[in-house]
Amino acid sequence: MSSQGDGIAELPPPPFWAVIFTSERGESDPSYDAMASRMTALAASQPGFLGVESVRGADGIGITVSYWRSLQDIARWRQHAEHQVARQLGRERWYRRFAVRVARVER
Amino acid sequence: MSSQGDGIAELPPPPFWAVIFTSERGESDPSYDAMASRMTALAASQPGFLGVESVRGADGIGITVSYWRSLQDIARWRQHAEHQVARQLGRERWYRRFAVRVARVER
Numbered sequence: 001m002s003s004q005g006d007g008i009a010e011l012p013p014p015p016f017w018a019v020i021f022t023s024e025r026g027e028s029d030p031s032y033d034a035m036a037s038r039m040t041a042l043a044a045s046q047p048g049f050l051g052v053e054s055v056r057g058a059d060g061i062g063i064t065v066s067y068w069r070s071l072q073d074i075a076r077w078r079q080h081a082e083h084q085v086a087r088q089l090g091r092e093r094w095y096r097r098f099a100v101r102v103a104r105v106e107r
Numbered sequence: 108m109s110s111q112g113d114g115i116a117e118l119p120p121p122p123f124w125a126v127i128f129t130s131e132r133g134e135s136d137p138s139y140d141a142m143a144s145r146m147t148a149l150a151a152s153q154p155g156f157l158g159v160e161s162v163r164g165a166d167g168i169g170i171t172v173s174y175w176r177s178l179q180d181i182a183r184w185r186q187h188a189e190h191q192v193a194r195q196l197g198r199e200r201w202y203r204r205f206a207v208r209v210a211r212v213e214r
Binding site: 018058059104106 | 115129162163172
């Protein structure tokens with residue numbers, strides 16, 4: 001699979017926040033691709049969204065880094081109803097393993 | 108190309124630091140693959156190295172997140188002689204574009 005967004009995000013000067021989502025996909029599932037595209041578009045429309053970089057390798061490991069203006073913006077996106085459904089499906093069906101790290105970009 | 112390291116890093120409780128390196132590769136070059144493997148192994152032997160997650164997609168976009176105990180550890184790795192040679196080659200030969208973000212992982 002390829003990167004989403006435009007590859008390398010154009011971002012404002014720090015500080016801002018990054019959510020680093022690393023995951024291992026299970027078997028291929030067309031419903032995943034549709035949901036991933038939808039979530040990328042939906043995230044990009046949220047308040048405080050600054051950009052996203054996303055890559056998945058042939059071995060199923062993927063890294064998505066989304067960038068946000070504040071922790072509050074991240075919390076709001078986390079609580080978005082449609083995103084919560086997607087996260088639940090991710091946990092139950094799509095990901096073998098994943099990790100989420102929230103970090104403050106300093107430079 | 109696939110992920111390097113073991114996919115998803117096992118990390119200690121925060122806080123620690125992340126270096127998010129996003130890049131776009133130019134044409135395929137076997138010398139790049141050898142250097143990338145060497146740099147991953149060399150980074151893993153540095154003081155303060157906690158883990159790495161690295162993926163490159165079929166479209167040439169790659170994300171490598173390395174995790175470190177402190178900013179001092181990151182600065183030391185940045186100044187490592189062999190790493191400096193690799194970074195110079197990366198700028199001149201291997202990457203069309205890249206961005207480096209240094210972030211403090213909070214949770």
